[in-house]
Amino acid sequence: MTTEELTSPTDLHLPALPAAWQPVLGEQTTLPYYAELDAFVSAETAAHQVFPPREEIFAALEATAYEDVRVVLLGQDPYHDDGQAHGLCFSVRPGVRVPPSLRNMYKELGADLGLATPSDGDLRPWTKQGVLLLNTVLTVRAHEANSHKKRGWETFTDAVIRAVSDRPQPAVFVLWGGPAKTKKALIDTTRHRVIEGVHPSPLSANKGFHGSRPYSAVNAALAELGHPPVDWSL
Numbered sequence: 001m002t003t004e005e006l007t008s009p010t011d012l013h014l015p016a017l018p019a020a021w022q023p024v025l026g027e028q029t030t031l032p033y034y035a036e037l038d039a040f041v042s043a044e045t046a047a048h049q050v051f052p053p054r055e056e057i058f059a060a061l062e063a064t065a066y067e068d069v070r071v072v073l074l075g076q077d078p079y080h081d082d083g084q085a086h087g088l089c090f091s092v093r094p095g096v097r098v099p100p101s102l103r104n105m106y107k108e109l110g111a112d113l114g115l116a117t118p119s120d121g122d123l124r125p126w127t128k129q130g131v132l133l134l135n136t137v138l139t140v141r142a143h144e145a146n147s148h149k150k151r152g153w154e155t156f157t158d159a160v161i162r163a164v165s166d167r168p169q170p171a172v173f174v175l176w177g178g179p180a181k182t183k184k185a186l187i188d189t190t191r192h193r194v195i196e197g198v199h200p201s202p203l204s205a206n207k208g209f210h211g212s213r214p215y216s217a218v219n220a221a222l223a224e225l226g227h228p229p230v231d232w233s234l
Contacts, residue, residue, distance in 0.1 A: 012029065012034075012035070012038045013038050013039075013041060013042035013045070013054075014029075014037075014038050014041060014054075014057060015054060015055060015057060015058060017029065017058060017061065018058055018061045018062045018065070020061075020065035020066050020067065020068075021061045021065075021066050021160075021163075023066075024066055024163040024166075025061075025156075025159060025160065025163060028155075028156055028159050033152045033155050034152065034155075034156065036151075036152055037151055037152030037153065037155075037156070040148075040151050040152065041139055041148070041151075044139070044141060044148070048141045048142060049141070049142035050139055050140070050141055050142065050148075051078050051079065051080060051084070051085040051139065051140050051141075051142060052078055052085040052086050052087045052139070053086075056085075056086050056087035057087060057138050057139060058087065058138070059086060059087025059088055060087055060088050060089070060127070060132060060133050060134045060135070061132075061160070062087075063088065063124060063127035063128075063133070064127045064130060064131065064132045064133075066163065066164075066167075067167075067169075068130045069130055069132045069164050069167075069171055070129070070130030070131065070171055070172065070222060070227050070230070071130060071131040071132065071171060071172045071173075071174065071218055071222070071230060072131075072132045072134060072161065072164055072171060072172070072173045072174065073089060073090070073126075073131055073132065073133055073134070073174045074089070074134055074135075074136060074161075074173070074174065074175055074176070074180045074183060075089025075090055075133070075134065075135040075136070075180075076089075076135060076136055076137065076146075076177075076179055076180075077135055077136070077137035077138075077139075077140045077145065077146055077148065077149060078135055078137070078138065078139065078140045079092065079099060079140075080140045080141070080142060080143055080144060080145050080147075081142075081143065082142070083096055084096055084099065085140070087138075088123055088124065088127065088133035089133045089134060089135045090102050090105060090121075090123060090133065090200075091121060091122060091123035091124065091133060092120075092121035092122065093120075093121075093122055094120040094121075094122050095120065096120075096121060097121075098120070098121040099121065100201070100202045101199070101200045101201050101202070101205075102121050102200075104200040104201070104202065104205040104209060104210070105200045106118060107210065108200070108209065108210055108211075108212065108213070108214065108215070109215060109232060111210070111211070111213075112213040112214070112215045112216050113215055113216060113232060115232060115233050115234075116233075118233075118234035120234075122234070123234070125231075125234055126230065126232070126234075129230050129231065130227075130230075131230060132164070134157060134160060134161075135157070136153065136154055136157045136179065136180070136183070137149055137151075137153040137154065137157070138153050138156070138157070139153070158183070158186055161173075161183055161186045161187065162186050165186060165187045165188045165191075165192060166188070170191050170192050170193070170225045171192050171193075171225075172192070172193045172194075172195060172218050172221045172222055172225070173187055173192060173193070173194045173195070174195045174197075174214065174218060175194060175195070175196045175197070176196075176197050176198065176199045176200060176209070176214075177198065177199030177201070177204065178199075180196075180199075181196050184196070193221035193224065193225065195214060195217050195218060195221060197209060197212045197214055198212065215230075215232045218230060
């Protein structure tokens with residue numbers, strides 16, 4: 001790689017990567033696609049409202065360090081309504097109305113493990129147990145779903161998935177829905193466990209998500225890998 005191909009991360013609009021991920025993802029910030037992505041997000045932020053706030057774009061990586069990842073739960077792009085997105089897939093802060101997909105996740109949580117319906121949509125307790133709540137696209141224009149799709153985020157989050165796959169310690173990858181399932185090609189399935197299923201969206205949840213018991217499936221896979229289970233209660 002020549003010097004001309006590199007970009008200085010200090011010139012970027014996007015926030016710095018969390019320190020725990022720098023050794024495996026730092027090179028991404030020097031590549032041409034990342035400079036183009038950065039310029040795009042900067043322009044979007046100048047002209048429109050963009051979610052999540054800049055300081056929360058890498059919240060998933062901040063919440064779960066590279067060496068601590070035991071489960072990767074893959075989402076798509078952030079929630080696009082006011083006050084919803086805070087950098088973790090499917091999660092919203094306390095006080096924010098629980099979105100439909102997350103409501104379906106909670107219904108299955110009760111059916112699978114008999115747990116009470118959580119009082120809010122904050123999934124941060126899962127991240128503290130090694131669950132990486134990663135969207136494949138990390139920003140979105142307000143009220144316009146998928147508006148930042150195919151602008152470079154997928155290249156970056158593919159690198160996140162590959163980094164976990166390349167790690168010596170095995171993990172469990174949870175892929176719900178068609179777009180997530182395409183990421184299976186990035187995962188070394190000889191060492192890691194992959195749980196595929198229907199997306200919890202209201203458009204598809206009744207086509208196989210309900211009754212799939214994903215939480216107990218994740219814990220069974222963790223047991224096979226020698227990891228303790230996730231406490232899914234919230």
